Amino acid sequence: MADTRDSAAPSTPPTTAAQRQALALLAGASRVVLCGHMRPDGDCLGSQAALCAVLERLGKTVWIYNPDPVQPQLDYLERDVRFHVYKGGELPAHDLAVMLDFCELPRTGAIAAALGRAKSKKLIVDHHLFHGEPWWDGAYVDTTASATGVLVRRIARELGVTLDARIARGVFTAIVTDTGWFKYSNTDAETFAIAGELTASGVEPAPIYASIYQRNSRTQPLGVARALSRLEYVADGRIAVVDLPLPAPGEAELPDGDDVLDLLRAVGRVEVVLFLREVDSGTVKLSARSKGAFDVNRLARGFGGGGHAKASGATIGGALGEVRAKLVEAAVAQLASTESVAR
Template sequence: MQQAVSLIKSSSTILLTGHLRADGDCLGAQIVLYHALSAMGKEVQIMLPNLPDQRYGFLEQKTPWKIFDGELPEYDLLIACDCNELGRLGGMVPEILKRSQPKMVVDHHIMMTPDTWDAAFHDVEAAASGILAIELAQLLGAESLPLAAYEAAFVALMTDTGWLKYSNSDQRSFDMASYLVARGVDSSRIYDLVYQQLEDGRPLGVAAALQNLQYHADGKIAVAWVTNDLLTAGNGSLDDTDEVLDIIRAVANVEAVALLCERDAGQIKVSFRSKTILDVNKVARRIGGGGHARAAGASFERSVGMPEAVAQTLEVLLDEFATQ
């Protein structure tokens, strides 16, 4: 990790980025580093590979970011946050590979291609990349940050721990939450901004996804799916799948759940959650994705339709579950 610190200190122009369709942790880590590095006198930009999850748009009010439009700005160092492999940067990858400037990563996922990075601030024991961003800022001597940075770190921590209720909510997580609240973060306000600002179509989108819910393996495995046509027919929207996953995982007998959603241009993404037994990171990796033991995901090739994707997902889920 000292290599990452040294690389930052020796750089003057830094580009921050993160995985496709940035979530709370991905954005939060970038925002923390944006303010920390700016305080060090660095020239810093945030550039996202595509539009982030819209529920986190309020974070942009105090921290600017740009969406990749085919061209990258000049930089001495690229830092990818919450991104365990370069491919998760989407359309930015070809342009990044044209550059010789060093690349580093700040992440808490299992590294898929560690040799890609020139340096890494990496810890799979961290509940969120936002925790690592704060810890990196501290190592860099950026002890006093604006409230916007602490709020972003709080969003990162809370969204990746399910508001400190998931199994990754360890003492380090609670200590970080206390640290951030002590610096002015209003937990109730952040919860309202993240979870109480849904558009009218979100409950209808949840209903559409639950229409196709099926149980397998004596109710231990649950699989649901939803297409864009189903969402349109029901006037629903489902930009974030957490609500559906949480509802299904809350069923007493369910150990693991998979939710398949059709995304842009018909590409199907599957999200996995589990309780205590099944390592869904192993499941996701067999489909070309990855993540954590209790939360993971993968995307299918665009040529794969929903029936085939559901069948593949179920086959892998049942196979991995049978080995437990």
């Protein structure tokens, strides 16, 4: 069903000059590569699928390249667009490269080197906080947007492309995964306005929910149990810490997901969740969540990562126990300093 509305939801902020320049880059390009971040999530992949559909409707040739494959729970997006996994070598000849849902170039893994060799213009479409020197030719950024998919919805409207099934499914996937199905604090009026508009255009929320959240393997709950067996509370129960080693033979894997984070953040007293998983011997992946004033972006930045104030992450070199000790020490110190500022 076509969307006949041409005006933005009342909750949509006005377009900035930088965003208008980004729109001009998109409008002027004819061959476009869309790049995602490592272990691409629903916001990254959904935004890529939707922007690919938008640009194809404008007659452009588009390729999607990611450093890692599509997670099985998001495989339905592969019926709408083709996701290439980058295996080295040159990207297809293109005049514009768009980075979706990240702004630190190394987050696109080995693709970063190929982008560096390409003479194309570089554009970021993102909602993460960025600290440093801009390295791009254009940026469509709003750090208050609940998802990068929200920005793709705005871009479609501003380029005069009405919603279709592919755009709607991609944007909806982006929004529901980044807001935890509308329950995280980033969920705002524009998020609901767009979700309503997408549902009116034919998106069916229940099958998408079932696809993403109700196809776990039978070992998934055992992986959650293994993670929870590592739970410790520190700072008088205000910080929950899980450090998950690589599975021993016969032990259940725990696929990426928010299940453990959500369970721990649901504990009344817990303000900060630190979930550390060993990804190989000597590398630890941190997922940090907050439900109060504690800024986990600041914490993650201290370990070379980043993200948002209430959800961030980092990939940290070191043994699991040693990384855990450093993180807990930093989190306890930040908890104390957050309080002295608040007072």
